[in-house]
Amino acid sequence: MKTLEEIHDEIINGHLYYLRNVSIDNVIFGYHNKELKVLLQRPQGIHKWVLSGGYIKRTESIDEAAKRIARERTGLDDLYLTQFMAFGNPDRTTDPDIPTRLISKLVNIKDAKDFWMFDYFVSIGYYTLTEFELVKPNGEFNMEECQWWDIKKLPPLLFDHREILVAAFKAMRLHLYHYPIGYELLPHKFTLPEIHTLYETILGKKLDSRNFAKKLISTGIIKKLNERRNIGPHRSPFLYIFDKVKYDKALKNGMVLAI
Amino acid sequence: MKTLEEIHDEIINGHLYYLRNVSIDNVIFGYHNKELKVLLQRPQGIHKWVLSGGYIKRTESIDEAAKRIARERTGLDDLYLTQFMAFGNPDRTTDPDIPTRLISKLVNIKDAKDFWMFDYFVSIGYYTLTEFELVKPNGEFNMEECQWWDIKKLPPLLFDHREILVAAFKAMRLHLYHYPIGYELLPHKFTLPEIHTLYETILGKKLDSRNFAKKLISTGIIKKLNERRNIGPHRSPFLYIFDKVKYDKALKNGMVLAI
Numbered sequence: 001m002k003t004l005e006e007i008h009d010e011i012i013n014g015h016l017y018y019l020r021n022v023s024i025d026n027v028i029f030g031y032h033n034k035e036l037k038v039l040l041q042r043p044q045g046i047h048k049w050v051l052s053g054g055y056i057k058r059t060e061s062i063d064e065a066a067k068r069i070a071r072e073r074t075g076l077d078d079l080y081l082t083q084f085m086a087f088g089n090p091d092r093t094t095d096p097d098i099p100t101r102l103i104s105k106l107v108n109i110k111d112a113k114d115f116w117m118f119d120y121f122v123s124i125g126y127y128t129l130t131e132f133e134l135v136k137p138n139g140e141f142n143m144e145e146c147q148w149w150d151i152k153k154l155p156p157l158l159f160d161h162r163e164i165l166v167a168a169f170k171a172m173r174l175h176l177y178h179y180p181i182g183y184e185l186l187p188h189k190f191t192l193p194e195i196h197t198l199y200e201t202i203l204g205k206k207l208d209s210r211n212f213a214k215k216l217i218s219t220g221i222i223k224k225l226n227e228r229r230n231i232g233p234h235r236s237p238f239l240y241i242f243d244k245v246k247y248d249k250a251l252k253n254g255m256v257l258a259i
Numbered sequence: 260m261k262t263l264e265e266i267h268d269e270i271i272n273g274h275l276y277y278l279r280n281v282s283i284d285n286v287i288f289g290y291h292n293k294e295l296k297v298l299l300q301r302p303q304g305i306h307k308w309v310l311s312g313g314y315i316k317r318t319e320s321i322d323e324a325a326k327r328i329a330r331e332r333t334g335l336d337d338l339y340l341t342q343f344m345a346f347g348n349p350d351r352t353t354d355p356d357i358p359t360r361l362i363s364k365l366v367n368i369k370d371a372k373d374f375w376m377f378d379y380f381v382s383i384g385y386y387t388l389t390e391f392e393l394v395k396p397n398g399e400f401n402m403e404e405c406q407w408w409d410i411k412k413l414p415p416l417l418f419d420h421r422e423i424l425v426a427a428f429k430a431m432r433l434h435l436y437h438y439p440i441g442y443e444l445l446p447h448k449f450t451l452p453e454i455h456t457l458y459e460t461i462l463g464k465k466l467d468s469r470n471f472a473k474k475l476i477s478t479g480i481i482k483k484l485n486e487r488r489n490i491g492p493h494r495s496p497f498l499y500i501f502d503k504v505k506y507d508k509a510l511k512n513g514m515v516l517a518i
Contacts, residue, residue: 022281022347022381061348062381086345086383088281089320122281122321122383124345174513178433254433258517 002141015116018055024066025053025123025161026081027168028074030132030148031185034201037132037148038165039073040155041139048158049149051165052140053123066126073146074135080184080251081126084171085164088122093159127168129202131185173203178254180221180247191229191237195222199259207259215259220246261400274375277314283325284312284382284420285340286427287333289391289407290444293460296391296407297424298332299414300398307417308408310424311399312382325385332405333394339443339510340385343430344423347381352418386427388461390444432462437513439480439506450488450496454481458518466518474518479505 002010010017028039028051040049054069056062063081070079132148139146149155157165175181181202182195192213200207216222223243228236261269269276287298287310299308313328315321325340391407398405408414416424434440440461441454451472459466475481482502487495 019280019379019381021278056347056381058379059349062345063348083344085342086321088315088383089322090318120278120317122278122315122381124347124381170513174437177436177515254429256436256517258515 007141011115011117014055018057020116021119021121023053023055023121023123024062024069025051025087025125025164026066026070026073027051027125027127027165028070028079028135029127029129029151029168029172030135031129031198031201032132034197035132036151036201038151038154039132039135039137040147040149040157041073041143042145043158044142044144046158048156049161050158051161062124066124070126070128072140073138074130075138076130076135078184079128079130081128082171082175082179083124083126085125085167086122087125087160087164087167088120090120092123093121123164125164125168127172129172129181129185176202177257177259180219180242180250180255183242183244183247189225189227189229189239189241191231191239193237195240212259215257219250219255219257221250221255266400270374270376273314277316279375280378280380282312282314282380282382283321283328284310284346284384284423285325285329285332286310286384286386286424287329287338287394288386288388288410288427288431289394290388290457290460291391293456294391295410295460297410297413298391298394298396299406299408299416300332300402301404301414302417303401303403305417307415308413308420309417310420321383325383329385329387331399332397333389334397335389335394337443338387338389340387341430341434341438342383342385344384344426345381346384346419346423346426347379349379351382352380382423384423384427386431388431388440388444435461436516436518439478439501439509439514442501442503442506448484448486448488448498448500450490450498452496454499471518474516478509478514478516480509480514 030037030039039052041052042049052069052073054065056065060068063083066081066083067079070081071077137146137148151169154162154165176199182190182198185198186194192209195216196207196209196212199212217224221243222240225239225241227239229239230236289296289298298311300311301308311328311332313324315324319327322340322342325342326338329338329340330336396405396407410428413421413424435458441457444457445453451468454475455466455468455471458471476483480502481499484498484500486498488498489495
């Protein structure tokens with residue numbers, strides 16, 4: 001937790017520690033048993049929600065900055081973040097009232113709009129997908145709330161954050177066809193119906209289960225075990241695990257999953 | 260063409276007109292009849308090549324900046340640019356010698372490294388693919404050469420520009436499965452072998468021609484004409500055109516081309 005002095009110093013002198021005009025926005029998606037959610041925060045005194053954003057330290061890469069910011073919000077250190085798009089136009093965060101209100105309770109600045117913080121920022125968007133039961137949401141110091149929202153029932157979002165969220169969702173769906181997912185979301189040993197449900201939940205559509213299984217197995221990223229799980233009378237599907245070597249290779253080089 | 264005074268002013272005062280710490284790099288690919296090339300420039304007195312980069316004006320969006328910079332290099336106003344990735348780490352353009360050498364012939368700056376231009380820049384990468392016979396390469400003012408290079412025979416590149424180029428190429432290949440291409444690259448009326456060759460050239464691999472045709476037609480982006488082209492004895496393939504409405508829709512919303 002930052003002290004009030006540290007916060008005050010960052011607001012006044014932040015351009016000495018952080019890059020100007022470029023920042024990070026993380027879209028943190030959470031999955032658990034057919035539910036897809038997104039982590040949002042609500043600033044004090046504002047009735048719209050925001051993504052988890054932050055500035056880039058002069059000593060770190062943009063990937064490191066995204067990871068640090070995601071860790072601060074979720075408490076998780078091993079999130080796999082994917083950069084999907086940058087957003088930049090002079091009006092993207094222009095809202096004459098809000099920026100000033102966001103900090104005026106913290107520091108006494110006569111004309112806050114002159115400060116580095118309220119300049120034109122290009123934001124680099126990253127997304128991650130995690131098992132949401134593992135996360136302890138932790139809002140920034142100036143946030144009133146930080147919680148998961150169902151992807152189908154989003155609250156109003158501040159600035160262009162809805163556009164960023166929608167673009168992240170679109171990118172995640174597209175990436176499903178080229179990069180493996182599930183390692184952090186499914187049990188170590190899982191059934192074909194479990195991974196099938198994960199893909200259907202993200203894509204928001206039905207997938208033919210035989211074709212899906214055939215195509216997924218043909219990528220080599222999952223391996224069938226000589227072991228079943230009993231889930232009911234006459235129902236004992238085979239268990240599968242990820243082939244971590246092939247999974248990591250596909251994560252790095254991409255693949256074509258023609259589901 | 261900028262005057263020497265304008266260039267001098269930009270080097271000294273550019274941070275008043277442009278964003279700090281964030282810039283654009285365009286990877287301009289060119290296609291013509293089975294050949295895939297990339298447009299590169301060579302700075303004066305340097306023996307490595309660079310992409311077409313530039314700064315973002317405070318009054319323009321990042322898309323507008325990318326388009327302006329691409330227009331300056333190619334003379335083409337209607338290039339379709341795709342943003343694919345941002346690159347940022349404190350060392351990405353650090354090379355103690357080069358930045359100073361790049362401008363020391365232009366302005367007399369004692370310690371050029373203190374200037375805004377040599378700060379840590381996050382670069383937003385865009386790529387475009389154009390018919391290279393349409394382009395008149397036009398290097399920046401401080402470039403000695405500006406020319407097309409075969410994608411398989413690249414010269415040494417400065418900074419992290421090879422990494423950016425490789426990432427653009429990888430992104431373009433992946434996008435082939437989800438976004439249409441060809442409208443600017445093929446004749447208005449084209450044959451299946453022509454569009455097949457275009458895809459094979461970019462993917463760098465053979466594609467089964469019957470499956471390719473079937474899958475491409477099923478997306479609806481091309482339409483068969485009741486018209487053939489005579490290309491030799493017993494060879495008169497049917498002609499096709501793009502369905503521009505469906506093409507533009509797929510460009511906007513994406514599609515799945517399971518080739």
